[in-house]
Amino acid sequence: DEMCEIVLRSAKILNVEIEKQAAFEIGKRSRRTPRIANHLLKRVRDFAEVGGDGRITLDVSKDALLKLGIDHLGLDTVDRKILECMIDRYKGGPV
Numbered sequence: 001d002e003m004c005e006i007v008l009r010s011a012k013i014l015n016v017e018i019e020k021q022a023a024f025e026i027g028k029r030s031r032r033t034p035r036i037a038n039h040l041l042k043r044v045r046d047f048a049e050v051g052g053d054g055r056i057t058l059d060v061s062k063d064a065l066l067k068l069g070i071d072h073l074g075l076d077t078v079d080r081k082i083l084e085c086m087i088d089r090y091k092g093g094p095v
Contacts, residue, residue, distance in 0.1 A: 003027030
């Protein structure tokens with residue numbers, strides 16, 4: 001809920017119209033980090049402006065995050081490669 005409020009506040013500052021469900025989705029995938037939430041908001045805003053009418057809806061946010069390679073846990077391609085390396089090279093042990 002706190003991350004959703006941060007996204008809604010940032011959207012207001014950026015003068016972007018956003019649905020609460022979309023703000024919640026962006027906040028959920030930001031790994032509880034406001035800096036990441038603001039970054040994702042700006043990227044999703046770009047998708048909304050180019051591919052839609054500028055409004056960030058739940059569908060627009062999910063589609064944008066999918067295209068950006070951000071999964072439901074907030075992990076991107078680089079994060080997954082780091083985890084794979086830890087599993088493969090270090091057998092999941094301490095690194």
